[in-house]
Amino acid sequence: MKPIFLKPVLQEKIWGGNKLGIYFDLPIPSNQTGEGWMISGHPSGVTEVTSPAELKGLPLDRLYKEQPGLFGNPKEEVFPLLTKIIDASQALSVQVHPDDQYAAAHEGAGELGKTECWYIISAAPGAKIVYGHTAQTKEEFIKQVEKDNWDELLTEVPVKDGDFFYVPHGTIHAIGAGIVILEIQQSSDTTYRVYDYHRTDANGHERELHLQQSFDVTMIPHQTPELEITTEGNQEGQVVHYLTNEYFSVYKWDLKKELVVDLPKDYYLATVITGEGEMEVDGTVYPLKLADSFILPTDIQQVTLRGDLEIMVANPE
Missing domain, CATH: 2.60.120.10 (Jelly Rolls)
Structure with missing residues (x-):
């Protein structure tokens, strides 16, 4: 069998920019393009095969179901992983993702949890991510959120080109402004927003938060996993x-x-x-x-x- 090349799905985001076009030469729909879903079988953005010719045009989710032998006859019913390139022209919301059990129970059968990891392709001088929090108990976490004490609650980490971060489900996190990352994750589109800097849209409305779900799934206290690279x-x-x-x-x-x-x-x-x-x-x-x-x-x-x-x-x- 030949390598299977795929066409990315480009997603506009309010925090997106133009680097997917300028740096990666992808056909971005606007200068607010935040994500390129490079390899995906998720219904929110399924990538299609561009080659080999005999598979051209096939969506990856269909290929996975119809030709499981290409994938070693896997146990997973849906294509399990998702690869993205993310261009954060502005900071993303502070967020957290559930595990498989919570996602299936609250987001519908078949929706996976979301454990992910980031490789920093490029970072502007002074760029930072949010990675973890300082609360030691659930009660303390909720109290700090309700009081808007984000400077005390959130842990910021400076980043540079080539850094790698593992972000298990339950980890409070946010990609900061001026960062481009390659993200590898479970095939999930479930995100619970904890804080969005009180940003408003053109109508003056703030984006929806998901505080109860965030309280349910956040790892408390935060633990940074050790990596052996x-x-x-x-x-x-x-x-x-x-x-x-x-x-x-x-x-x-x-x-x-x-x-x-x-x-x-x-x-x-x-x-x-x-x-x-x-x-x-x-x-x-x-x-x-x-x-x-x-x-x-x-x-x-x-x-x-x-x-x-x-x-x-x-x-x-």
């Missing part, structure tokens, strides 16, 4: 392993010249985040450019990459 390879090319949890593993294929990667898992999702080059699979060479996103199905056991590029990669666990 490992690197294998040499100066020509390296595989950086960031994370393995119950949902996915995340890697970066980082090469200056050439990198050969074995692929023992059922299938892999990949997005080019810098540079350009090529990928050889079973003797066939595929050119790769910035923002190309593709799936390497089950029967591809090895790829050879050449060029000067970085690719973020995930596989379901």
Whole structure:
């Protein structure tokens, strides 16, 4: 089987910008484009196959259901992961996501919880994220929210290009202004807003908050998970392993010249985040450019990459 390349779905957001167009050369619908859903089977934005020709135009959710052999005959009924590029021209709302059980009970059967991770592609000088909070009890958390004591409650973390953050369900978080990230997450569109800086729309209305759900699902006290980031390879090319949890593993294929990667898992999702080059699979060479996103199905056991590029990669666990 050949690599399966996909066409992104671009989503406008009030906090979005134009970097998906300027930097990634994607056809943004406006200068408030916040997200490129690069690989997605979620009904809020399903990506379609662009190649190989025999699959062209097929939505990923349909391909996953109709040809499960490409994905190792998986146990999951729906395509389990979602890859995004996010351009935060302004800060996102402070938010939290539920686990699978809460999402299924409160958001409808089939909706997953949302554990995610972020790779910082670029960050403006002084850029920060919200990552965690200071409350030690649920009562303290609720009290601080009700009093609007956000400076005391929220924990801000400065970020720079190349940083990696793991954001399990229940983690209070927000992407700050001036940051572009590659996000790998469970296939979910469930977000509970805790705080939106009292921003208003053109009619003077603030965006809806979801305080009760946030109180239900927020991890209290906050715990920052430990990461053991490992690197294998040499100066020509390296595989950086960031994370393995119950949902996915995340890697970066980082090469200056050439990198050969074995692929023992059922299938892999990949997005080019810098540079350009090529990928050889079973003797066939595929050119790769910035923002190309593709799936390497089950029967591809090895790829050879050449060029000067970085690719973020995930596989379901």
